[in-house]
Amino acid sequence: MQKTSFNPLPSEFYIRTDVVQVARDLLGKVLYTSFNHEITAGIITETEAYAGVTDKASHAYNNRRTARTEIMYRTGGTAYVYLCYGIHSLFNIVTSVEDNPHAVLIRGIEPLHGIEIMKMRSGKNKLEPRSGTGPGNVSKLLGIKVIHSGLKLCEDLSGERKIWIQDEGIKVPVDEVKSGTRIGIVYAAEDALLPYRFQWIKK
Secondary structure, X not given: XXXXXXXXXXXXXXXXXXXXXXXXXXXXXXXXXXXXXXXXXXXXXXXXXXXXXXXXXXXXXXXXXXXXXXXHHOOOOEEEEEEEOOOEEEEEEEEOOOOOOEEEEEEEEEEEEOHHHHHHHHOOOOOOOOOEEOXXXXXXXXXXXXXXXXXEOOOOOOOOOOEEEEOOOOOXXXXXXXXXXXXXXXXXXXXXXXXXXXXXXXX
């Protein structure tokens, strides 16, 4: 069994009401998973913000509440994982206060720990820094599935399923951060043009 420190970001990081700032601040943080006593982690390199009931791209737009989206109305620091095209589990983090359904989609990571485990999960013989590009690849490498939706990222859970994010002092230069429009949300009309996607592009 691998050992690592457990020093998750505090709940205060997630309950801020500016979801765009939270999405930007997540760049450079390290996303960990520990399933079946196997620890994997990656540096967050790409995020997208979704601004709740007023954002036409959000699952919670217009105060939509379903069995799936109800998790988005919980307190910030909760995992929201949903299935895309019946294939890919996409990992989001609920932010803001209870009943204000903001969320940040993690679109990219740079593999950091548990490389051999990630290779097995992905079926690849070698991982590159960009192997974790795309939200489907993020979840595949880290072993995140829909069953993990609802987990709290700030608690040391008693069981084998665990997801958390740490600040390990990784500096993200301002001139290496690119903001732009979100991907695959043309249905969101004018909101599809909002610069809510952030990428860390190293020089």
